[in-house]
Amino acid sequence: MRILLLGGNGQVGSALRRSLAPLGTVIATTRSGALKDGTACERADFDVPDALPALVARIVPDVVINAAAHTAVDRAENDAEAAFRANAQAPQALAAACAERDALLVHYSTDYVFDGRGTRPYREDDATAPLGVYGASKLAGEQAVRDSGARHLIFRTAWVYAAHGSNFLRTMLRLARERDELRVVADQVGAPTPAVLIADVTARVLAQAPSRSGTWHLTATGATSWHGFAEAIVAGAHARGLLARMPRVLPIATADYPTPAARPAYSVLDCSALQSDFGIELPDWRTGLATVLDALPRG
Numbered sequence: 001m002r003i004l005l006l007g008g009n010g011q012v013g014s015a016l017r018r019s020l021a022p023l024g025t026v027i028a029t030t031r032s033g034a035l036k037d038g039t040a041c042e043r044a045d046f047d048v049p050d051a052l053p054a055l056v057a058r059i060v061p062d063v064v065i066n067a068a069a070h071t072a073v074d075r076a077e078n079d080a081e082a083a084f085r086a087n088a089q090a091p092q093a094l095a096a097a098c099a100e101r102d103a104l105l106v107h108y109s110t111d112y113v114f115d116g117r118g119t120r121p122y123r124e125d126d127a128t129a130p131l132g133v134y135g136a137s138k139l140a141g142e143q144a145v146r147d148s149g150a151r152h153l154i155f156r157t158a159w160v161y162a163a164h165g166s167n168f169l170r171t172m173l174r175l176a177r178e179r180d181e182l183r184v185v186a187d188q189v190g191a192p193t194p195a196v197l198i199a200d201v202t203a204r205v206l207a208q209a210p211s212r213s214g215t216w217h218l219t220a221t222g223a224t225s226w227h228g229f230a231e232a233i234v235a236g237a238h239a240r241g242l243l244a245r246m247p248r249v250l251p252i253a254t255a256d257y258p259t260p261a262a263r264p265a266y267s268v269l270d271c272s273a274l275q276s277d278f279g280i281e282l283p284d285w286r287t288g289l290a291t292v293l294d295a296l297p298r299g
C-alpha cells in the first residue's frame with residue numbers, strides 16, 4: 001500500500017507514521033519539508049490548496065491520510081480565512097484529486113461540529129451546529145470530502161493529546177510546575193483521546209480494506225470534564241514522579257474562563273458504530289491517559 005500522509009509532524013500525524021509503517025510505504029509531508037527530527041520529507045502547504053492535486057498526482061498513492069489542520073480554536077475566531085483554507089479548501093482539493101485517481105481518503109474531524117446541547121453521546125447522523133469558526137471550518141471540510149465523490153473514511157475524534165506537541169495535558173503539566181493552584185472548567189464534558197489510539201485504530205481499519213465510505217466517531221470511551229481530566233493528569237503525573245508536588249485543581253465555570261471561541265458544554269461521541277463495523281474495542285480515557293503518562297520523559 002502506498003500511503004501519502006499529510007501533517008506528519010502533528011500529534012496524530014506523528015503517531016500515524018509509526019502505526020502505518022507495517023501497512024506499506026508511507027510518504028509523509030509537513031509544512032516545512034522536514035520532520036521534527038530534522039529528516040527531510042515532502043512539503044505540503046495547506047495555505048495553497050490548489051497545489052495539493054499536483055502532489056497527489058506525483059506521489060500516486062493508494063491512500064491519502066489528511067492529519068493536517070488549523071487546530072488553534074481561539075485563533076481561528078480572528079482568522080476565519082486561514083481556518084477555512086486549511087480545514088475546508090485543502091481537504092476539498094485533496095478529495096478531488098483522490099476522486100480523480102480512485103485513491104481512498106482518510107480525513108479527521110472534531111466533536112466541535114456539535115453545539116453541545118445534547119444529553120446523550122452524539123451519533124454520527126445527529127444534527128451538527130458548530131459554535132465557533134474552527135468547528136464550522138471542520139464541518140465544511142467533512143462536507144467537501146463527502147461531496148467530492150472520493151472513497152473516504154471520516155473519523156470524528158475529540159480532546160486529542162500526546163506526550164509531545166501542543167495539547168491540554170502538556171499545558172496542565174507546565175502550569176502544575178509553575179503554580180500552586182490550577183483553575184479549570186468543570187462544565188464542559190468530553191472524552192480525552194490519545195493520538196496513538198487514533199493512529200492505531202486508523203491502521204487497523206485500513207488493514208481491513210474497508211469497502212464503504214462513511215463517517216465514524218473515534219474517541220476513548222467514558223467521559224469527564226476538562227477539570228476531571230486535569231485532576232487525573234496531575235495525580236497520575238505525581239504518582240509517576242513526573243511532578244514534585246501536587247497543585248490544587250479547582251473546578252470553575254466556563255463563564256469564569258472567558259475565551260474568544262465558545263466550546264460545546266457536552267461533546268461525548270457515541271463510538272458504537274466504529275466498534276461494531278470494524279470489531280475494534282476502544283479503551284476508557286483513564287487507560288489511555290496512563291499509557292501517555294508512562295511515555296512521558298521524566299524531569
Ligand SMILES: NC(=O)C1=CN([C@@H]2O[C@H](COP(=O)(O)OP(=O)(O)OC[C@H]3O[C@@H](n4cnc5c(N)ncnc54)[C@H](OP(=O)(O)O)[C@@H]3O)[C@@H](O)[C@H]2O)C=CC1
Pocket residue numbers: 007008009010011012013030031032044045046047066067068069070071086108109110111138156157158159160161165166195
Ligand atoms: N487536537 C485536538 O484536540 C483534536 C484534533 N482533531 C482533528 O484531528 C486532526 C489531527 O489533529 P492534531 O494531530 O491534534 O493536530 P496538531 O495541531 O497536532 O497538528 C496539525 C498539523 O497540521 C499542520 N498544519 C497546520 N496548518 C497547516 C498548513 N497551513 N499547511 C500545512 N500543514 C499545516 C501543522 O503543521 P506545523 O507543525 O508545520 O504547524 C501540524 O503538524 C485534525 O484534523 C484535527 O482537526 C479533532 C478533534 C480534537
Ligand SMILES: Cc1cn([C@H]2C[C@H](O)[C@@H](COP(=O)(O)OP(=O)(O)O[C@H]3O[C@@H](C)C(=O)[C@@H](O)[C@H]3O)O2)c(=O)[nH]c1=O
Pocket residue numbers: 071072073074110111112157158159160167168171175182183184185188226257259263
Ligand atoms: C489552560 C486552561 C484551559 N481551560 C479551559 C479552556 C477550555 O474551555 C478548555 C480546553 O482548553 P484548550 O484550549 O486547551 O482546548 P481546546 O483547544 O478547546 O481543545 C479542542 O481542540 C480542538 C482542536 C478540538 O478539535 C477539540 O476536540 C478540543 O480538543 O479548558 C481552563 O479552564 N483552565 C486552564 O488553565
